[in-house]
Amino acid sequence: xxxxxxxxxxxxxxxxxxxxxxxxxxxxxxxxxxxxxxxxxxxxxxxxxxxxxxxxxxxxxxxxxxxxxxxxxxxxxxxxxxxxxxxxxxxxxxxxxxxxxxxxxxxxxxxxxxxxxxxxxxxxxxxxxxxxxxxxxxxxxxxxxxxxxxxxxxxxxxxxxxxxxxxxxxxxxxxxxxxxxxxxxxxxxxxxxxxxxxxxxxxxxxxxxxxxxxxxxxxxxxxxxxxxxxxxxxxxxxxxxxxxxx
Numbered sequence: 001x002x003x004x005x006x007x008x009x010x011x012x013x014x015x016x017x018x019x020x021x022x023x024x025x026x027x028x029x030x031x032x033x034x035x036x037x038x039x040x041x042x043x044x045x046x047x048x049x050x051x052x053x054x055x056x057x058x059x060x061x062x063x064x065x066x067x068x069x070x071x072x073x074x075x076x077x078x079x080x081x082x083x084x085x086x087x088x089x090x091x092x093x094x095x096x097x098x099x100x101x102x103x104x105x106x107x108x109x110x111x112x113x114x115x116x117x118x119x120x121x122x123x124x125x126x127x128x129x130x131x132x133x134x135x136x137x138x139x140x141x142x143x144x145x146x147x148x149x150x151x152x153x154x155x156x157x158x159x160x161x162x163x164x165x166x167x168x169x170x171x172x173x174x175x176x177x178x179x180x181x182x183x184x185x186x187x188x189x190x191x192x193x194x195x196x197x198x199x200x201x202x203x204x205x206x207x208x209x210x211x212x213x214x215x216x217x218x219x220x221x222x223x224x225x226x227x228x229x230x231x232x233x234x235x236x237x238x239x240x241x242x243x244x245x246x
Contacts, residue, residue: 012237015054015130017162018045019153022062023170024225025091031063033094042098044231045135049104053235054130056160057137058153059095061087081145085112088149092139093117105134111143111152123159130160150205154212165218166234167204168225174242175204175222191243194220204244213244220244 024041027034049055064087092108099106107129110118118139119125129136141152157165175197178186189202194214197204204222205213213220223230223241234240 009236011051011053011235013053013163013235015162016164016166016235017056017058017153017157018166018168020057020059020168021170022060022064022087022091024168026063033063033091038094038098040228042095042102044228045099046102046104048231048235049135051235055135056130056156056162057095057135058149058156059088059091059137059139060149061091064090078145085140088141089114089118089139092137096137099135106137107134108137108139111140127160147208148206150209151212154209154218157218158212158216165213165220166231167220167222169222171224171226173224175202189242194244194246197244214246217246
């Protein structure tokens with residue numbers, strides 16, 4: 001199906017949650033944020049938003065935290081996790097700015113209180129923003145140490161009644177039987193269940209996030225973010241990447 005046909009097709013989903021890793025925002029840099037990459041991602045989200053799809057986003061902080069890793073070595077785990085939450089707020093603000101430059105109304109909601117730059121996370125307010133056609137970016141994970149942004153994505157998706165989690169990977173097409181960068185015999189898996197992913201130890205999301213998705217019948221599409229048309233194709237109902245479902 002061509003990209004033009006995809007745009008003309010009625011969306012298969014009305015409300016989606018996009019999980020973006022921090023690494024997806026850093027492009028080819030060792031750490032930090034690549035403005036061109038952020039604007040490219042914002043352009044993809046804007047294209048889906050213009051089709052009437054309600055979009056929520058959960059961002060990670062690995063691109064910033066990677067630069068702080070040496071400073072955090074030996075630090076208390078909870079303290080390091082709070083540093084990671086602050087990194088996700090920085091990414092959320094960068095993405096918000098890029099989206100608004102694409103004329104997409106956007107709100108950042110933070111799980112930790114940081115009222116000067118972001119709203120506090122309130123579930124009903126987040127749903128109302130989505131209903132009014134605003135993209136909502138959820139920052140600071142769940143607001144608790146020891147939980148990843150994968151878990152935050154599963155939790156927020158369930159809370160706002162998203163129909164699917166779009167799990168963006170950096171230059172990886174989907175789920176493989178092993179790490180394709182290390183094992184040349186790694187096999188691409190087009191479809192599997194949450195339980196199969198857990199029992200086979202496939203590192204797509206952490207086990208807590210998988211359990212949340214499984215308990216709430218939340219499908220996950222794992223796809224390559226580097227291809228600029230993939231979000232639109234998924235929203236159009238095309239099979240892209242790997243589908244994980246109950």
